[in-house]
Amino acid sequence: MLDSQHPLQPRLDEIIGGLRGLEGPLLPILHAVQAEWGHVPQEALAVIASALNISRAEVHGVMSFYHDFREEPAGTHLLRICRAEACQAMGGAALAEAAKARLGVDWHGTTADGGVTLEPVFCLGLCACAPAAQIDGRVVGRVDADRLEALLKECCA
Numbered sequence: 001m002l003d004s005q006h007p008l009q010p011r012l013d014e015i016i017g018g019l020r021g022l023e024g025p026l027l028p029i030l031h032a033v034q035a036e037w038g039h040v041p042q043e044a045l046a047v048i049a050s051a052l053n054i055s056r057a058e059v060h061g062v063m064s065f066y067h068d069f070r071e072e073p074a075g076t077h078l079l080r081i082c083r084a085e086a087c088q089a090m091g092g093a094a095l096a097e098a099a100k101a102r103l104g105v106d107w108h109g110t111t112a113d114g115g116v117t118l119e120p121v122f123c124l125g126l127c128a129c130a131p132a133a134q135i136d137g138r139v140v141g142r143v144d145a146d147r148l149e150a151l152l153k154e155c156c157a
């Protein structure tokens with residue numbers, strides 16, 4: 001339970017109160033919390049666990065299993081690289097390594113200037129144009145290291 005004066009508490013109570021009656025409420029609550037704050041704040045985990053009568057470790061386990069949830073705020077720009085099969089078969093691993101090297105971060109990392117967060121994603125629906133990436137919501141196909149560089153320059157200019 002958070003201190004009742006904690007700035008998250010009122011909105012967190014509303015979110016949990018509105019969704020806890022659902023069958024399988026944890027995922028909808030986590031999605032709503034991330035939609036509200038851009039990530040799932042550490043302080044929220046214990047509140048959610050307590051409200052659903054599960055352990056904090058269970059909440060954390062679900063967050064780790066689903067790659068959409070992040071524990072820290074994202075950078076200004078969000079770069080997602082597809083890690084699913086069709087993209088892997090078409091150079092997705094090399095693209096992922098190029099992105100990590102270019103940004104100097106690992107998966108879920110954010111560049112030191114807070115500019116770009118790198119996340120894996122599992123199919124962007126652009127399998128025919130693999131390997132695919134998504135930058136600030138825009139899905140792009142046939143991305144290689146050069147195209148990636150151009151996209152980063154475009155978005156971060």
Ligand code: FES
Binds near residue numbers: 082086124127
């Ligand atoms: S497998 Fe990458 S877009 Fe579908």
